[in-house]
Amino acid sequence: MPSVDGRYCPKCARPMEAAWCPHHGIRTEACGSASGGGYRPLLSGTVIAERYRIEALLDSGGMGSVYVATQLAVERRVALKVLPREMLHDGSELRRFHHEAKSASRLMHPNVVRVHDYGIDGRTEMPYIAMELVRGETLRRILMDQGAVEVLRACRIFEQVSRALVAAHEAGLVHRDLKPDNIMVTLLSEDDEHVSVLDFGIAKAVEVPMGAAERLTGSGVVMGTPRYMSPEQARGWGLDGRSDLYSLGCVLHEVLTGRAAFTAHDAESLMLRHVNAIRPVLPDLDTDPDTLNTLRVLHGLLLCKRPEGRPLSAARVGRVFRRLAQGRPPKDVLGMLLDSECTQGSDGLAPGGSDPEDEPISLGMHGLNRALGSHTVNRLATSAAPEAEEASHPFHPTSPTVHEPSAPTRVMKGRLSLGAIVLLGLLALGIIVAIGAYLGSRGPSPAAEVPAPAPPPEPLCSEVQDS
Numbered sequence: 001m002p003s004v005d006g007r008y009c010p011k012c013a014r015p016m017e018a019a020w021c022p023h024h025g026i027r028t029e030a031c032g033s034a035s036g037g038g039y040r041p042l043l044s045g046t047v048i049a050e051r052y053r054i055e056a057l058l059d060s061g062g063m064g065s066v067y068v069a070t071q072l073a074v075e076r077r078v079a080l081k082v083l084p085r086e087m088l089h090d091g092s093e094l095r096r097f098h099h100e101a102k103s104a105s106r107l108m109h110p111n112v113v114r115v116h117d118y119g120i121d122g123r124t125e126m127p128y129i130a131m132e133l134v135r136g137e138t139l140r141r142i143l144m145d146q147g148a149v150e151v152l153r154a155c156r157i158f159e160q161v162s163r164a165l166v167a168a169h170e171a172g173l174v175h176r177d178l179k180p181d182n183i184m185v186t187l188l189s190e191d192d193e194h195v196s197v198l199d200f201g202i203a204k205a206v207e208v209p210m211g212a213a214e215r216l217t218g219s220g221v222v223m224g225t226p227r228y229m230s231p232e233q234a235r236g237w238g239l240d241g242r243s244d245l246y247s248l249g250c251v252l253h254e255v256l257t258g259r260a261a262f263t264a265h266d267a268e269s270l271m272l273r274h275v276n277a278i279r280p281v282l283p284d285l286d287t288d289p290d291t292l293n294t295l296r297v298l299h300g301l302l303l304c305k306r307p308e309g310r311p312l313s314a315a316r317v318g319r320v321f322r323r324l325a326q327g328r329p330p331k332d333v334l335g336m337l338l339d340s341e342c343t344q345g346s347d348g349l350a351p352g353g354s355d356p357e358d359e360p361i362s363l364g365m366h367g368l369n370r371a372l373g374s375h376t377v378n379r380l381a382t383s384a385a386p387e388a389e390e391a392s393h394p395f396h397p398t399s400p401t402v403h404e405p406s407a408p409t410r411v412m413k414g415r416l417s418l419g420a421i422v423l424l425g426l427l428a429l430g431i432i433v434a435i436g437a438y439l440g441s442r443g444p445s446p447a448a449e450v451p452a453p454a455p456p457p458e459p460l461c462s463e464v465q466d467s
Helices: 091-106 139-146 151-170 212-215 241-257 267-276 289-302 315-327 333-338 363-371 373-380 386-392 407-441 461-466
Strands: 052-061 064-071 077-083 114-120 127-132 184-186 193-197
Touching: 052 315, 091 114, 114 139, 114 373, 139 184, 139 241, 151 184, 151 241, 241 289, 289 315, 289 333, 289 363, 315 386
Parallel strands: none
Antiparallel strands: 052 064, 064 077, 077 127, 114 127, 184 193
8 A cells, every 4th residue: 555655646646656657647746746726645644633643545536535544542443535625615515514424424334334523624624534444445446457347246246235325315315426436345255245335425515516626636537426427417406316326327337348338528528428328238248148138127227317217216226136146137127126016125125025026026028118118128138239329329419318208107108008909999899799789680681581482283194084
């Protein structure tokens, strides 16, 4: 782990010992030489809020820096996130920071990194958040070092991420910044990994104007957040847990393919792509056909442009990932994700712990067409790479928004169509019955009567006898 007394890249702010940044190809600077409005890492030994002594830099970026620190009163190692003072411009943002940090500190779940403390350092005026120190690697680091993740391993990771989202959404918290950088993976044994999600609610507390973000990350550097931003978040609309599900879909696409779901040269164009561009399709993966088809349906629903078309809850999503991780793809993934009559507890299981596969849910291909539309089903069922689909639908910032009808609307249209067919059938049957009754009441026609046969002629021998 490099010390904060070493060097760092002025563009990505990552600590390193090299004289040149291997990612951006620019000369690194000594940590003590940062000047002006740029990023200046804290030196080891610096004490924050008279309680936390900085030991080493873990990671840094546009949303601040994370250090290993020692809580002096109890000699406990913590992860101390220090946010740039530019993120809090006025009293309202300061109150929002305290409110969101307080809410996050109350969230206790095995898959959520716990917040111990928060506040503003009196000397540097920097907001800080003291969190549980989790040893492991971020999903971002795993992607950088290993590339795309194997399917079953990815499903085990995302099942735990879904559990964290369930706990947060039930507590009224929306993450708003779910991305590989905020997902920690800790190796417990050879085949067992524990996943922890960071920064619940903190993104809302420290929303950064685009201009400030550019100053913090460097000119031309795209922030990580827009890459996983839901269309409604890009539009500045109100958010709920379904926004996190869209971000989860973006992360899922990148983890399985090694490529971002949407890319652009700047943050504004990237947000426009989330709003307007055709969603990508998962390419062929090294897994069985049933698992691949289930992942494609789940992936397509998570990346639905309109919140109404996404899965009903993170619990539903977690159930699907659990079945996939067990090597048992669900027979009716659409029913598990969209059926409003199917109930389950917060752990994703049906009440009483019964297997959701035993529940009488059956939508089949007809239901899939009703919920997603036949065109979408055909896209989900194909194995075309995302680049091929996007090439056939060139994106332009002024192109019309892709409107996808919500699942309830699609189901209602299907019910109306079925009702019309039944009504026409009953009407036709009534007409046929009426015609038959009319013809039967008339009786047989006189013209159709068969004349009686003529009597046979008398034999000639009778005349001879009479004479």
